[in-house]
Amino acid sequence: xxxxxxxxxxxxxxxxxxxxxxxxxxxxxxxxxxxxxxxxxxxxxxxxxxxxxxxxxxxxxxxxxxxxxxxxxxxxxxxxxxxxxxxxxxxxxxxxxxxxxxxxxxxxxxxxxxxxxxxxxxxxxxxxxxxxxxxxxxxxxxxxxxxxxxxxxxxxxxxxxxxxxxxxxxxxxxxxxxxxxxxxxxxxxxxxxxxxxxxxxxxxxxxxxxxxxxxxxxxxxxxxxxxxxxxxxxxxxxxxxxxxxxxxxxxxxxxxxxxxxxxxxxxxxxxxxxxxxxxxxxxxxxxxxxxxxxxxxxxxxxxxxxxxxxxxxxxxxxxxxxxxxxxxxxxxxxxxxxxxxxxxxxxxxxxxxxxxxxxxxxxxxxxxxxxxxxxxxxxxxxxxxxxxxxxxxxxxxxx
Ligand code: C5P
Numbered sequence: 001x002x003x004x005x006x007x008x009x010x011x012x013x014x015x016x017x018x019x020x021x022x023x024x025x026x027x028x029x030x031x032x033x034x035x036x037x038x039x040x041x042x043x044x045x046x047x048x049x050x051x052x053x054x055x056x057x058x059x060x061x062x063x064x065x066x067x068x069x070x071x072x073x074x075x076x077x078x079x080x081x082x083x084x085x086x087x088x089x090x091x092x093x094x095x096x097x098x099x100x101x102x103x104x105x106x107x108x109x110x111x112x113x114x115x116x117x118x119x120x121x122x123x124x125x126x127x128x129x130x131x132x133x134x135x136x137x138x139x140x141x142x143x144x145x146x147x148x149x150x151x152x153x154x155x156x157x158x159x160x161x162x163x164x165x166x167x168x169x170x171x172x173x174x175x176x177x178x179x180x181x182x183x184x185x186x187x188x189x190x191x192x193x194x195x196x197x198x199x200x201x202x203x204x205x206x207x208x209x210x211x212x213x214x215x216x217x218x219x220x221x222x223x224x225x226x227x228x229x230x231x232x233x234x235x236x237x238x239x240x241x242x243x244x245x246x247x248x249x250x251x252x253x254x255x256x257x258x259x260x261x262x263x264x265x266x267x268x269x270x271x272x273x274x275x276x277x278x279x280x281x282x283x284x285x286x287x288x289x290x291x292x293x294x295x296x297x298x299x300x301x302x303x304x305x306x307x308x309x310x311x312x313x314x315x316x317x318x319x320x321x322x323x324x325x326x327x328x329x330x331x332x333x334x335x336x337x338x339x340x341x342x343x344x345x346x347x348x349x350x351x352x353x354x355x356x357x358x359x360x361x362x363x364x365x366x367x368x369x370x371x372x373x374x375x376x377x378x379x380x381x382x383x384x385x386x387x388x389x390x391x392x393x394x395x396x397x398x399x
Contacts, residue, residue, distance in 0.1 A: 001169070002069055002076045002105075003028050004098040005045075007035025009149040010080035010114035010159035015040060017079060017162040019048040024166070029054065029069060031098045033085065057097040066097055070104030075172045080114035080159045083125050089138075090128035108172040109138040112165055117145075117153030141168040164237040170219045171238065178390035180221030185261040186214045187254060187268035187302065189229035191247045195294055196279040203269050204354040207231030209319070210267035212382040214239045220386060222263070227253045229268055247271055247299035258306050263389055265317040266303040266337075269354070274299050307338040315392050317385065320344040320364075321353055330364040340392055341365060343385060351375050363388060 003021070005014045021028045030045040030053045042053035059065065078085065078098065085098070089111070094100040102109060111132065119125060120143060132138045142160035145153060160168070188210020192200040207228060214226040215236040224239040227250055235241040244250045247270045258264060273296035283292060303318050310316060318339045320330040323346070330344035342364040347353040352360040352375075359381045363371040373384055 001026050001028055002031055002073045002101060004031045004033070004076065004078035004081075004085075004101075005036045005040065006033045006078060006080060006082045006085040006098070007038055008080040008082045008114050008159075009039060011036050011039040013159060013162055014079050015044055015048060017165055018045050020162055020166055021169070022049050027051070029073070031055070031069070031101065033096055033098055035082075035084075054097060057100055066100040066104045069097075069101045070107070073101075073105055073107045075108050075110065075169055076102065076105055077110040077112070077165065077169050077172075079110075079112035079165055081111040082113075083115050083119050083122075083128075086111070086113065086125060086128045086132065089136075090131045109136075110141060110165075110168050110172050111138050112141050112159050112168070113143050114159035115143070115157055116148060116150065117155040117157035120157045121155050139168065139172060141165065160237070167215065167219065167237040171221065174219040175221035176390060178220070178393045179217060179386070182222045182262040182393065183260055184214075184217040184222040184224045184263040185254065185257060185265070186210050186217070186224065186226045187228075187250060187266050187270070188214065188226060189231040190269050191229045191250055191271045191299075192245050193247065193271050193274035193299070194245075194278040195275050196281065196283045198282055201271060201273070201275060201294075201296070202230075203271060205229070205231075205269035206355050207233050208357065208378050209359060209381070210265070211236055212378040213265055213267060213385065216379070216382040216386050217263075220390070225257055225261075227257075227268075229270075247274060247302070251300045251302045251305065254302050254306055255309065258309055259311055261311055261314055262393065263315045263317070264303075264306065264310060265385075265389075267319050268302070269321065270299060270302055272299055273297060301337070303339070304337040310338075313396055315340045315389055315396070317341045317343065317389060321347050323347050327362065327364060327370055330362075331368065334364060334366055339366075341385075341388060343381075344370075 028049045032055050045053045088099050133140050143156045145156050146158040189207035190203045190205040192202045211233050214224050218224045218238045226239050227242045242253045276295045276297045316339045322329050330342040334342050343361045345352045345361045351358040360375045
């Protein structure tokens with residue numbers, strides 16, 4: 001890939017970006033503009049990518065350098081993209097190596113603007129952005145509001161973080177026709193059912209499987225909504241997140257959006273029961289010398305309850321975490337909850353279930369067939385699940 005760096009203070013973050021991309025296995029060819037070199041040195045990028053940094057349109061590398069870069073790149077990312085660079089890109093100027101390479105490529109282009117918030121909101125900058133996005137098809141990621149080099153901006157101006165840029169590059173490379181423009185809903189994480197204002201009934205779900213699915217669906221080009229119970233994980237970039245606490249809240253959040261969804265994946269570990277009568281103030285030990293009895297009542301089954309309100313022809317996927325009779329139980333869930341696939345895992349197996357980075361799952365289908373998958377990271381399991389969902393989507397749309 002080509003990583004273009006233009007002259008803004010956010011260029012220091014692009015060193016981390018170049019390093020992260022290189023460690024992920026990308027061949028990162030850095031191109032610095034003249035003003036970028038006032039902020040960061042070519043040698044710094046050489047150190048993290050292991051490749052010479054390019055700066056000149058006319059150099060010892062040969063006259064047609066921009067043609068070779070444009071042809072060989074699978075993706076081009078410009079981070080940070082300054083106001084001046086956006087103006088030149090919008091005009092199709094060819095006055096330096098980076099802009100000329102943009103004209104010479106047909107690879108996807110990802111731009112990550114960064115500038116003062118007043119500059120960003122200027123009509124000319126907005127017009128340039130609109131042009132590169134709608135006319136040239138470049139994706140524009142960020143900027144976001146937050147601390148700027150000079151004080152705190154009132155509006156967006158700050159470049160998105162390197163880890164988010166990595167995700168955006170992943171989407172530029174990973175779009176699939178099965179998912180592009182599709183709406184995908186995920187439920188993830190545990191739910192917490194209050195006993196009193198400080199205590200709850202919950203479970204050990206971390207949310208990792210659902211978050212990995214949300215990230216992977218977004219990379220494939222979907223519009224993703226993640227309804228998440230309490231989780232310590234960061235919201236995946238690009239995904240619209242709805243945070244909830246209890247099963248009843250999760251149920252409501254799902255019902256608000258489900259009719260529009262092309263795919264619903266129920267990865268949350270919803271508490272099956274909630275305290276019937278949560279106390280308004282903290283329960284005191286002294287007030288319960290004989291111990292504390294908490295009566296639990298049943299929560300709504302979100303997956304099952306959504307059956308009749310799902311978009312006709314949409315795909316629904318559930319999970320089954322069991323300790324006994326895994327496959328039998330999974331088949332029952334397919335039927336009862338009206339699902340197209342159930343991802344079954346055995347909570348007692350090493351490397352499976354809650355709290356781990358890995359999972360061992362078996363895919364169960366409505367025709368009764370089962371497909372066991374090997375031990376893999378949750379990110380890899382997410383890709384496997386989406387491969388199968390994508391095939392179902394393609395089938396249903398007659399593709
Ligand atoms: O019935 P069981 O809880 O084992 O089913 C698991 C599947 O159903 C998962 O996909 C889970 O997200 C979903 N579920 C739900 N609402 C519940 C219980 C489970 O959506 N109250």
